[in-house]
Amino acid sequence: MLRLADGSTVRAKTYKGTRSANPSSTLVAVGDEVRLANPLLLKEEAESRSRNARGYLIEEVLPRRTKLSRKAAGRRDAFEQVIVANVDLLMIVASVVEPKLRSGIIDRYIVAGIEGGLEIVIAINKIDLVSETEMDEALYFRDLYREIGYPLYLISAALSSGIEQLKEEIAGKTSVFAGHSGVGKSSIVNAILGREAALTGVLQKKFRRGAHTTAASTLIEVPLLFKEGAGGGLTFIADTPGVREFSNFELRSADLKYAFVEFQKFQERCAITNCSHLHEPGCAVRQAVEDDTISVDRYSSYQKLFEESKQSELKRIRNQ
Numbered sequence: 001m002l003r004l005a006d007g008s009t010v011r012a013k014t015y016k017g018t019r020s021a022n023p024s025s026t027l028v029a030v031g032d033e034v035r036l037a038n039p040l041l042l043k044e045e046a047e048s049r050s051r052n053a054r055g056y057l058i059e060e061v062l063p064r065r066t067k068l069s070r071k072a073a074g075r076r077d078a079f080e081q082v083i084v085a086n087v088d089l090l091m092i093v094a095s096v097v098e099p100k101l102r103s104g105i106i107d108r109y110i111v112a113g114i115e116g117g118l119e120i121v122i123a124i125n126k127i128d129l130v131s132e133t134e135m136d137e138a139l140y141f142r143d144l145y146r147e148i149g150y151p152l153y154l155i156s157a158a159l160s161s162g163i164e165q166l167k168e169e170i171a172g173k174t175s176v177f178a179g180h181s182g183v184g185k186s187s188i189v190n191a192i193l194g195r196e197a198a199l200t201g202v203l204q205k206k207f208r209r210g211a212h213t214t215a216a217s218t219l220i221e222v223p224l225l226f227k228e229g230a231g232g233g234l235t236f237i238a239d240t241p242g243v244r245e246f247s248n249f250e251l252r253s254a255d256l257k258y259a260f261v262e263f264q265k266f267q268e269r270c271a272i273t274n275c276s277h278l279h280e281p282g283c284a285v286r287q288a289v290e291d292d293t294i295s296v297d298r299y300s301s302y303q304k305l306f307e308e309s310k311q312s313e314l315k316r317i318r319n320q
């Protein structure tokens with residue numbers, strides 16, 4: 001479905017003549033802005049292909065202002081899978097338990113959000129289920145990410161707790177909700193929409209292992225949540241299917257350190273100008289990890305992602 005400037009929706013599809021301003025990536029993603037074919041041309045096309053008769057044809061997919069991308073699974077070439085385009089905010093959703101909280105995936109999404117030009121907010125769901133030790137762990141991560149500068153909320157979609165704070169964060173923006181499968185993304189979206197507004201037909205769900213699972217990304221308007229701003233005041237959420245693994249797309253290993261923003265105030269004190277903070281002598285970032293000023297969890301995410309992007313750089317060189 002395509003939303004027109006006047007707010008109405010129409011059916012539209014790509015055809016073999018569709019042009020794209022975004023090479024080597026998903027042709028049309030949720031949130032993409034497109035130019036439709038000239039209606040006269042459209043009629044001609046439609047007459048020659050009777051099955052298209054009821055839809056508009058997409059002439060061109062326009063450049064993306066922002067995006068959330070991942071590396072496409074199961075492809076040898078560097079193909080960018082765009083999960084959603086032209087959104088303002090990435091809501092990284094995790095849960096304290098079921099599935100258990102791991103900071104590695106949060107750090108991957110933070111890097112993807114920075115790469116894609118998105119504002120970042122983190123929501124840790126299911127606090128109604130936790131024991132005291134699990135709560136301590138959740139509080140540890142809350143303080144860690146808040147100190148770095150990312151708003152983090154401990155919430156419960158089941159109890160509708162913390163939902164008002166999320167609404168304040170997303171008001172007047174278009175947000176994408178992403179995270180592992182089963183963490184409660186769709187439940188949070190429903191809690192935000194409120195019972196009377198919950199359009200279950202808009203959320204595509206399929207029944208699997210006793211749980212409802214989102215099968216495709218959809219853009220949902222949140223009614224009655226306005227805030228003056230760039231996007232005309234309206235609020236939208238893109239609910240996405242959960243992933244098992246999230247592989248970041250095409251990170252340059254040399255640039256990765258800039259996505260770990262808390263490293264930056266230390267790196268000017270590194271002995272070597274282009275320090276990677278991995279093995280160089282006199283590294284101020286590694287010293288800060290030892291002093292517990294930089295979190296060891298964040299640093300090991302950095303090491304892991306660095307290794308990963310180094311590997312794919314080597315693979316690319318070998319395949320040239």
Ligand SMILES: Nc1nc2c(ncn2[C@@H]2O[C@H](COP(=O)(O)OP(=O)(O)OP(=O)(O)O)[C@@H](O)[C@H]2O)c(=O)[nH]1
Binds near residue numbers: 128180187214240
């Ligand atoms: N106890 C508790 N259960 C929750 C909460 N939020 C969601 N759940 C449950 O967790 C399960 C998964 O919730 P979903 O909202 O479908 O999760 P999702 O992240 O959208 O999952 P995918 O669509 O597969 O990515 C469901 O059984 C929900 O009822 C919560 O705050 N507390």
Ligand SMILES: [Mg+2]
Binds near residue numbers: 185186212214242
């Ligand atoms: Mg879902």
Ligand SMILES: [Zn+2]
Binds near residue numbers: 278280
């Ligand atoms: Zn260093």
